[in-house]
Amino acid sequence: MRPFNLSGIGGFLAKQGILVAFALFIIGFTIANERFLAPDNIMGVVRSSAILGVMALGVTFVVISGNLDLSVGSMMSFATIVVLDLHDQIGPALAIPSMYAMVLCLGAFIGFLVGYLKLNSLIVTLGMLSAIHGLTLTYSGGKNMDIADKEGTWFSMFGQSDALGIPIPILLFALVASVLGIVLAKTPFGRKVYAVGGNGTAATFSGIQRARVVFTCYLMSAFCVATAGLIQASRSLGSQNTVGQGLELEVLAAVILGGASLLGGSGTIFKTVIGVLILGFIQNGLLLVGLQFYVQYVVTWIIIILAVWLDVAAKRGKLWSPIA
Amino acid sequence: MSSQTPALRLEGIVKTFPGVRALDNVSFDVMPGEVHALMGENGAGKSTLMKVLGGIYQPDEGRIVVNEQPVVMTSPLQAKSKGIMFIHQELSLAEELSVAENIYLGELPKKSFGRVDWQKLYSETNEILGRLKVGFDAKTKVGDLSIANQQMVEIARALTVEAKAVIFDEPTASLTDAEKVVLFDVIGDLKTHGVGIIYISHRMEEIFRITDRISVLRDGQYRGTLETPETDEEEVTQLMIGRKLDLSRNVSHHELGDVALEVRGLECGKLFHNVSFSVCRGEVVGFYGLVGAGRTEIAETLFGLRDPTAGQILLDGQETTIHSPADAIEKGISLVPEDRKGQGLVLGMNCRDNMTLPQVNDLKAGPFVAEGAEIAIFDQYRDRLDIRTPGWKQLVGNLSGGNQQKIVIGKWLSMHPNILIVDEPTRGIDVGSKSEIHNLIRELASQGYAVIVISSEMPEVLHVSDRIIAMFNGEIIRTFTSDEVTEDNLIQAISGIIPEKVA
Numbered sequence: 001m002r003p004f005n006l007s008g009i010g011g012f013l014a015k016q017g018i019l020v021a022f023a024l025f026i027i028g029f030t031i032a033n034e035r036f037l038a039p040d041n042i043m044g045v046v047r048s049s050a051i052l053g054v055m056a057l058g059v060t061f062v063v064i065s066g067n068l069d070l071s072v073g074s075m076m077s078f079a080t081i082v083v084l085d086l087h088d089q090i091g092p093a094l095a096i097p098s099m100y101a102m103v104l105c106l107g108a109f110i111g112f113l114v115g116y117l118k119l120n121s122l123i124v125t126l127g128m129l130s131a132i133h134g135l136t137l138t139y140s141g142g143k144n145m146d147i148a149d150k151e152g153t154w155f156s157m158f159g160q161s162d163a164l165g166i167p168i169p170i171l172l173f174a175l176v177a178s179v180l181g182i183v184l185a186k187t188p189f190g191r192k193v194y195a196v197g198g199n200g201t202a203a204t205f206s207g208i209q210r211a212r213v214v215f216t217c218y219l220m221s222a223f224c225v226a227t228a229g230l231i232q233a234s235r236s237l238g239s240q241n242t243v244g245q246g247l248e249l250e251v252l253a254a255v256i257l258g259g260a261s262l263l264g265g266s267g268t269i270f271k272t273v274i275g276v277l278i279l280g281f282i283q284n285g286l287l288l289v290g291l292q293f294y295v296q297y298v299v300t301w302i303i304i305i306l307a308v309w310l311d312v313a314a315k316r317g318k319l320w321s322p323i324a
Numbered sequence: 325m326s327s328q329t330p331a332l333r334l335e336g337i338v339k340t341f342p343g344v345r346a347l348d349n350v351s352f353d354v355m356p357g358e359v360h361a362l363m364g365e366n367g368a369g370k371s372t373l374m375k376v377l378g379g380i381y382q383p384d385e386g387r388i389v390v391n392e393q394p395v396v397m398t399s400p401l402q403a404k405s406k407g408i409m410f411i412h413q414e415l416s417l418a419e420e421l422s423v424a425e426n427i428y429l430g431e432l433p434k435k436s437f438g439r440v441d442w443q444k445l446y447s448e449t450n451e452i453l454g455r456l457k458v459g460f461d462a463k464t465k466v467g468d469l470s471i472a473n474q475q476m477v478e479i480a481r482a483l484t485v486e487a488k489a490v491i492f493d494e495p496t497a498s499l500t501d502a503e504k505v506v507l508f509d510v511i512g513d514l515k516t517h518g519v520g521i522i523y524i525s526h527r528m529e530e531i532f533r534i535t536d537r538i539s540v541l542r543d544g545q546y547r548g549t550l551e552t553p554e555t556d557e558e559e560v561t562q563l564m565i566g567r568k569l570d571l572s573r574n575v576s577h578h579e580l581g582d583v584a585l586e587v588r589g590l591e592c593g594k595l596f597h598n599v600s601f602s603v604c605r606g607e608v609v610g611f612y613g614l615v616g617a618g619r620t621e622i623a624e625t626l627f628g629l630r631d632p633t634a635g636q637i638l639l640d641g642q643e644t645t646i647h648s649p650a651d652a653i654e655k656g657i658s659l660v661p662e663d664r665k666g667q668g669l670v671l672g673m674n675c676r677d678n679m680t681l682p683q684v685n686d687l688k689a690g691p692f693v694a695e696g697a698e699i700a701i702f703d704q705y706r707d708r709l710d711i712r713t714p715g716w717k718q719l720v721g722n723l724s725g726g727n728q729q730k731i732v733i734g735k736w737l738s739m740h741p742n743i744l745i746v747d748e749p750t751r752g753i754d755v756g757s758k759s760e761i762h763n764l765i766r767e768l769a770s771q772g773y774a775v776i777v778i779s780s781e782m783p784e785v786l787h788v789s790d791r792i793i794a795m796f797n798g799e800i801i802r803t804f805t806s807d808e809v810t811e812d813n814l815i816q817a818i819s820g821i822i823p824e825k826v827a
Binding site for chain 2: 186187204
């Protein structure tokens with residue numbers, strides 16, 4: 001069979017496949033339920049995507065540098081549990097920086113293993129996924145963690161308050177996205193991240209210290225995870241040990257959906273934000289249409305596989321390629 | 325020859341890609357028992373033509389005729405079933421499998437219940453290997469073989485079927501001279517069996533040694549076919565690039581400056597030892613030797629990629645240690661590496677970003693990269709090196725080999741180094757760009773750069789160097805001035821033959 005070629009309108013659809021699919025979803029959901037495009041629903045979706053979104057920003061750096069980070073989910077649980085526990089022990093003003101320091105240490109450790117020891121990032125972060133989960137359970141003794149005085153603490157502002165009518169989680173997401181977006185697109189460091197992910201050997205031959213760049217990417221990922229943990233803890237003021245479980249795959253899904261290549265060297269913060277929002281709106285739409293919550297797991301991944309397929313198809317100009 | 329029917333004929337092939345007419349009415353044929361060279365600059369359309377032949381691209385117009393029967397090629401496997409075999413420049417072997425398994429991959433001989441008939445497999449493979457006179461057997465793991473021997477496995481594949489035509493794409497790129505001789509014997513053998521051979525290569529010397537006819541492509545168009553015995557390099561080159569190529573000896577002797585780099589007794593494990601030489605400002609020193617003689621390793625040591633185990637490096641008379649590439653760059657050393665795509669460029673990045681990569685830390689406006697300054701640098705070197713690209717936003721991966729190499733050279737020139745090391749500066753580059761790069765190297769020396777050129781091509785070394793250092797097996801055998809050197813004594817030196825009166 002002859003693989004048919006993509007050109008003209010077909011090529012355009014394939015190249016913009018993800019946006020086209022997104023538009024179709026929006027139209028479909030809006031017809032099914034007019035509440036979908038209501039302002040409060042939109043705000044709700046962005047707000048509930050903020051935690052995932054902040055994590056995806058850091059992982060974008062790691063992925064562009066040519067590595068993976070599967071530890072972000074259990075690291076986020078760790079951050080949440082730690083900051084809630086310390087809140088009652090040393091007060092929120094000290095708890096927050098302490099939690100950031102601890103999470104950054106974990107990020108530095110992963111960065112050391114992947115960057116300086118040159119271990120495979122999939123193995124390292126898969127191992128850390130499990131190890132950090134164990135660490136969290138050891139820390140909490142397996143119990144849920146709750147703040148004693150839930151009414152009287154200012155700690156709840158990061159997850160529950162508004163400023164200028166916009167929820168703080170959204171503002172934090174926007175702030176971190178803007179700063180990291182500029183870092184990636186405009187600074188020498190950002191340029192080096194693309195070079196290391198695009199061709200690590202060529203980066204070394206250009207005098208770039210590859211290990212240091214990879215190390216810093218994992219630090220940034222850890223910083224984002226700590227921020228996500230802060231929002232999560234502040235929103236619920238109590239948490240299970242498994243609050244971040246499974247998020248690592250959703251984060252990765254958002255990054256891929258945005259169009260970053262898992263081989264490294266491509267992707268942007270803006271695209272990741274789009275990926276996060278698409279994921280959020282699709283999940284919300286499925287609920288509004290009245291489907292069971294679990295259906296989203298199936299649909300989300302079907303969409304991701306479709307998006308990746310269209311992306312590959314657009315690059316090679318054919319929908320399928322049985323030969324090579 | 326006219327009474328014979330061609331083994332393979334391409335008629336009026338046209339292939340267009342968006343914006344490019346890659347092949348414009350190309351016709352080409354190869355007779356049984358003939359070696360037909362296909363030549364052209366990079367981007368002339370040779371690869372596209374071969375992909376059409378192999379069924380990877382479908383031609384827009386024209387047809388392929390095998391033994392006077394028109395065929396439509398849809399895949400390399402189908403081409404193989406028609407007796408057309410490809411031997412690629414880039415190896416496509418499964419390293420973990422044995423030689424025999426690689427050769428018969430996809431069509432292993434079977435016994436009952438789908439079991440592999442190992443005995444038959446090994447005996448048939450050994451028979452083919454015997455014809456190739458190689459020093460390994462059917463059970464050897466491919467990953468344990470040298471690149472040259474892997475190439476031989478690739479060639480052995482072509483001998484498994486009754487081939488009508490075999491296409492060799494730059495087969496000698498990674499072979500030593502001795503191995504080339506074996507390859508040419510194999511080609512001669514195929515010839516006497518009446519197989520038509522298409523031989524793609526940039527190397528004139530080989531073309532004139534083994535081919536019967538030469539066809540030339542330029543800009544996707546067929547420019548003519550010459551009978552090899554009746555033509556010469558000059559005519560072929562002119563057909564390829566539309567003008568003459570200057571490959572005379574380097575005779576320009578300008579004033580040399582101070583010694584920029586001196587190396588004393590440098591050693592790096594078993595890779596090279598007791599290496600001493602110096603390079604002055606304004607001088608081009610050529611390093612010539614066989615693959616594996618230790619030349620690239622010396623360059624990598626000077627660039628901080630390897631730690632020397634003994635010896636001294638002196639820059640401008642001061643002893644120094646070079647810890648890393650960043651350190652080397654700091655000290656004014658630049659290296660244009662051997663492997664352009666693997667080491668020199670980030671193919672998925674644009675031209676400007678590639679060019680300014682080593683200095684991106686220094687080009688700052690506040691905390692940000694000064695993109696205006698970057699574009700200025702790119703424009704300057706694009707003009708100076710005549711880099712042909714639609715603009716700085718173009719991805720480097722889309723440029724031709726010659727233009728890619730110029731981006732790498734531009735990248736290092738823009739660092740204003742004192743010492744410029746270029747490793748195989750024209751590998752895989754077409755003749756036209758080659759001579760531009762040679763002229764550039766000469767010009768840089770006359771501007772006061774100290775230049776080291778590492779090359780495996782003798783005409784290149786002879787053309788650009790003021791002095792030539794011949795290496796063999798990790799040692800410097802002899803240093804020649806451009807007056808002393810002859811092709812004979814240079815070949816002797818790199819083969820480890822030391823004449824009685826060594827300088």
